Amino acid sequence: NIPFTVGGGIRSIDDVRAIIDAGADKISLNSAAVKNPALISGIAEEFGKQCVVIAVDVKKQEENWEVFINSGKTPTSLDALGWCRKCQLLGAGEILLTSMNQDGTGNGFALDITARVAGALTIPVIASGGAGSVADFVSLFRNSNASAALAAGIFHYNRISLTELKQALKIEGISIR
Secondary structure, three states: OOOOEEEOOOOOHHHHHHHHHOOOOEEEEOHHHHHOOHHHHHHHHHHOHHHEEEEEEEEEEOOEEEEEEOOOOEEEEEEHHHHHHHHHHHOOOEEEEEEOOOOOOOOOOOHHHHHHHHHHOOOOEEEEOOOOOHHHHHHHHHHOOOOEEEOOHHHHOOOOOHHHHHHHHHHOOOOOO
């Protein structure tokens, strides 16, 4: 049983209803949540917090982590940690935190912001951006309270198989499904 999450173009509760009725378990919001934070609460009230994943694209600007929208093209001036806290208060059930600085690099996850966000929230935080090796996953789970990790390129380009990663994490004593 894998929860199916759909994101992109969701702007209303009616959009969410259509997606859930079509078989999705969860929805993911980014730009729409920033533009209309009340949408988070509305969806959580209608469908439950477990249905609401807020995708937060962040980029380190000097010493601050800023939230971006519109596929990472538009800065918002929102502080990443502050926005994640607000999303939790509004009813988000999970945060998908993507470091734009790390995404696609294969140089490891952004442990500093991930640890800060995951340490400050009580809802699951999924780290995204930067996975390049088994060591990156081990470091993430040992040095942050991230609940999960999202990775793509490492698997698409056959740097490691999912089976190999799961076996390696198990050997390291990191709990997996």
